[in-house]
Amino acid sequence: MRLRTLTFVTLLFVAAIVPATGAATAGAASMQTDSCTFPYTATDATGTEVTLDSDPERVVTLNPSAAQTMWELGASDEVVGVSKYATYLDGADEKQNVSGANGPSVERVLDANPDVVLVPNSTYAFAKDRVDQIRAQGTTVFVFETGSSLSFVANKTEQIGRLTGNCEAGRQSAQEIRNSADLMREVLADEDKPVALNYFYTYTSGSNTFIGDVMTTAGLTNGAAEANITGFAPINTETVVEMNPEYIIVPTGATVPDTEAWNSTTAVQEGNIIEVNSNYLQQPAPRSVDAAETIMQAVHPEAFEEYQSMKAEAEATTTESTETTTQTTTAQSTTTQAVNDTTTSAQTATGADTPGFGVALTLVSMLAAALLATRR
Incomplete structure (x- = not known):
């Protein structure tokens, strides 16, 4: 077992000193695309390219569907304005009511000083002029497509999560909809x-x-x-x-x-x-x-x-899988810290500026990690 481990680590050592290929670069690009970073740009239902320079802290929803989604994402504290039809949501009555006569009130929306205004298509359809006025004032507005399926609802949920910086909650909620x-x-x-x-x-x-x-x-x-x-x-x-x-x-x-x-x-x-x-x-x-x-x-x-x-069983399996992943991540962090502590000691004793020390140190770190792994 130890011989196989050492052979495997040797291969890792060789791979570590080979220059990165295009595949690695592509992987990094993919990770960047999937990250929850800002600025973030997306095109809304009106064909407008909407850019959010930073994670929004103040969100206004012009329709209860967008408000409900924010509540489901656990982000109700970020919502500063809702329509009068969203009052069924816990705590919504404490938010600014942005409804006016026969639609949203431009003045109330602007008074809420939002970083982004979420506009479902049904609202845009009958209040396009008001939404355009809000956008004309320099306020960031995102209009959604018309809902046609539960699949759309899942995608919209994920999109709202991304727009408001609640990416993981958005992905999780969307997946729950799809799974159900x-x-x-x-x-x-x-x-x-x-x-x-x-x-x-x-x-x-x-x-x-x-x-x-x-x-x-x-x-x-x-x-x-x-x-x-x-x-x-x-x-x-x-x-x-x-x-x-x-x-x-x-x-x-x-x-x-x-x-x-x-x-x-x-x-x-x-x-x-x-x-x-x-x-x-x-x-x-x-x-x-x-x-x-x-x-x-x-x-x-x-x-x-x-x-x-079946749903309860699937949720229990998911929970168990999440706990296992967390335990594995914790164990990996512990092992990494142990290796880093060994590395720091070696640097102190040998001197990190010695020619070739970085490559040798990489090999030592990998060997240490492998030996720790064999003892589990």
Whole structure:
């Protein structure tokens, strides 16, 4: 075993004195790209190249989805302004209310003195002039794309983490969204997918909507999409009757019309009206997963239990893996410190300026590390 160790260390020694190749340079470049450093530049949904010179300390969110994301990242303390629709978040009532009449207030946003303003596409769509005024004052503004899936929600979460300097939290939260969605689809792969309709105040969610994706991820068939409805659009009673949904999904506070047409549907007759927290169902943010879980539990209770069990097992495995990595890192740090202490002693006794000392010292350090490794 010791002979093999020494041979391996010799190879490492040879590699250490060979000049770095292009591959090593590429690796360093990749690490730099993935690092959470500033300045950082990204192009937003308007095609504007947005640059943040430093890690933002003051963030304004013009829509509750961006605010919810900041809360989920554990960065609510960085938020100084929210819309009036974000008051459901703990502590949001202590932030500056930047809402005005029929949209964001330019004056209130500017008074909050933000380092960056996060603007979901729905806000930009009906308040473009106000957002442009905020940007014209020299305030950094980032506008997001329109949400169309849980995958979009995960990517947006990661992007907000990067923009606000909460990179690791953003990556972790995004991965949790992806993992949950993948696991739901896996558990529900062989289950029947009953037809369902999302309804809120004469509107429904068709194809290319994140609510539609929440529904299908939870084990339903989106009837509106099957009826060739795209995006968020009105739905008429004739379509409802023809579709005859088995389930109707509504946000809290919304109701199903008490009419002959709606009452004729299987969903109403069997009492399959699923009410989902509107702050989770209608906002393309991390808690969309909670909305999908609510629907899945109501429609596929047995599969939901399996999903919960598998999710808990996966989280436990992840936690165990993280703890193992931490222990390994700590052990490596201890070994490195021991080698460094030996190196310092050798430098003192021999003199670091002696020709060839650096190469010899590298070999000694590697041998010391290898010998420590063989004793574990």
